[in-house]
Amino acid sequence: MPVTLVEVAARAGVSPATVSRVLNGNYPVAESTRQRVEEAVRELDYVVNAHARALLHxxxxxxxxxxxxxxxxxxxxxxxxxxxxxxxxxxxxxxxxxxxxxxxxxxxxxxxxxxxxxxxxxxxxxxxxxxxxxxxxxxxxxxxxxxxxxxxxxxxxxxxxxxxxxxxxxNEGGSIAITRHLVELGHRRIAYVTGPDGRSTTTARLAGFRAALAEAGLAVDENLVVHGDFSRQAGREAVERLLAAGHDFTAVLAANDLVAAGAVSALRAAGRSIPDDVSVAGYDNLPTAVDVWPNLTTVHVPxxxxxxxxxxxxxxxxxxxxxxxxxxxxxxxxxxxxxxxxxx
Missing domain, CATH: 3.40.50.2300 (Response regulator)
Incomplete structure (x- = not known):
């Protein structure tokens, strides 16, 4: 049978109300009394009944x-x-x-x-x-x-x-910052691999990419915007499609670091060097960002x-x-x- 609050009170030599006050911490109790109650709780292995507490409080x-x-x-x-x-x-x-x-x-x-x-x-x-x-x-x-x-x-x-x-x-501000970084390096043909359509995070990060290009006076080449999801496989498949179609790009910006890792994998398989041939950037600063080589430029989200x-x-x-x-x-x-x- 589970130990009851009354049994804890008897072991500690106090009233059940005092035990309740100690356990809830909602009323001042003398230090010596608190110590006796806590010792009784440990000795009897008493566990508060969460359902009873919910009903009471x-x-x-x-x-x-x-x-x-x-x-x-x-x-x-x-x-x-x-x-x-x-x-x-x-x-x-x-x-x-x-x-x-x-x-x-x-x-x-x-x-x-x-x-x-x-x-x-x-x-x-x-x-x-x-x-x-x-x-x-x-x-x-x-x-x-x-x-x-x-x-x-x-x-x-x-x-x-x-x-x-x-x-x-x-999300939009972070995307603007990382797109600006690529533009400042001299990139003008930037491929973007999005997250899933119809999601607020996808919309905000893609909006930041578009805003940064517009700020730099660059047009978005819709052929270089590939829709996917937030997975490594989506990044790999997106870059494979871009390469197979013969599109010219010097950088890939991914909707998150997992997508970026997939992009790195596809580029390596195609014999492209990173960043010598193609730069790659991600988003979120997940552990993946420092697990891949070269380590990913990304946006830190705390x-x-x-x-x-x-x-x-x-x-x-x-x-x-x-x-x-x-x-x-x-x-x-x-x-x-x-x-x-x-x-x-």
Whole structure:
């Protein structure tokens, strides 16, 4: 039989109310009393009944985290930041992998609402269509009505009337910075491999690429813009298609570092030297960026900081009825995979 709070109180020689105060840390207790209670808890191996606590305090101690892809190092980095920050306040992180499926994402949101999660952090790019936005706003309002704080991480709010806080990444600004870097090196024919169509992150990073070329007075050659997803295989296949079609380019800018690694693989297989023949740049500054050779020029996104900021917003002093938007800056990281284009 599980040990009860009454048994802990008897072992420590105090009242059950005093044990509750020590465990919750919500009322001053004499140091000697606290030590007796903690010793009794250890000796009896007492574990707080989370369901009972939720009923009593209207809080579950659960932070729900819904990711597009738990195996992707981008999402893993953010999840690590969330879990670390949540653990520091004795909260349990529950990781849910939607695999980018909106229906699965909504199913997880409904489950977490049913389990009375203290907060839900929704991580990753969002579909850009009206049907999704309407459903997302409805879920956000449902979570708020249940007392659950919603934080959107790496995506914009689905609408002005959607309750919840937002941690957004300056994806467009980072893309402008890395495109400028290539232009300043002398590149004029830059191939761009995008992420999946209809996703907010894809749209913002592609917009930054276009904006930087326009700023430099350069036209975008749509033949050099290849749509894919955020995988290594997509980068390899995109560059293979560009080479097979005979397109002329001196640099490849990829939507993330995994795509860039695939581009490096395809160029090497075709006998191209990097960066002597073709420069390659990525985005996110994932561990992949320094695992490939030459090390990738990329855009640093502070993933763990983003996760921690999301927890801070979820449990900070802000008004749950208001929306706080925090934009996390990005930073250009220049390494060995970019150089000026070969002459001749």
């Amino acid at each position: 209207a809080t579950s101690g659960i932070v729900g985290v819904v990711l597009n892809d738990a195996s992707d190092p981008f999402f893993a980095g953010i999840a690590r930041g969330i879990q670390g920050a949540a653990a520091e306040t004795s909260r349990l992180s529950v990781i849910c992998n939607s695999e980018g499926d909106p229906e699965q994402e909504f199913a997880f949101l409904d489950l977490l609402r049913g389990h009375r999660a203290d907060a839900v952090i929704l991580v990753g790019a969002a579909p850009e269509d009206e049907e999704y936005r309407a459903a997302a706003i409805a879920r956000a309002k449902g979570l708020r009505s249940s007392g659950t704080r919603l934080v959107l991480c790496g995506r914009p709010a689905p609408g002005d009337d959607a309750p919840g806080d937002v941690v957004t990444i300056d 993933l763990e900081e983003i996760g921690r900021k999301a927890v801070e917003l979820a449990f900070g002093p802000g008004n749950a009825q208001e929306t706080t938007v925090v934009t996390v800056p990005t930073e250009l990281v220049v390494r060995d995979s970019t150089a000026g284009p070969a002459t001749g």
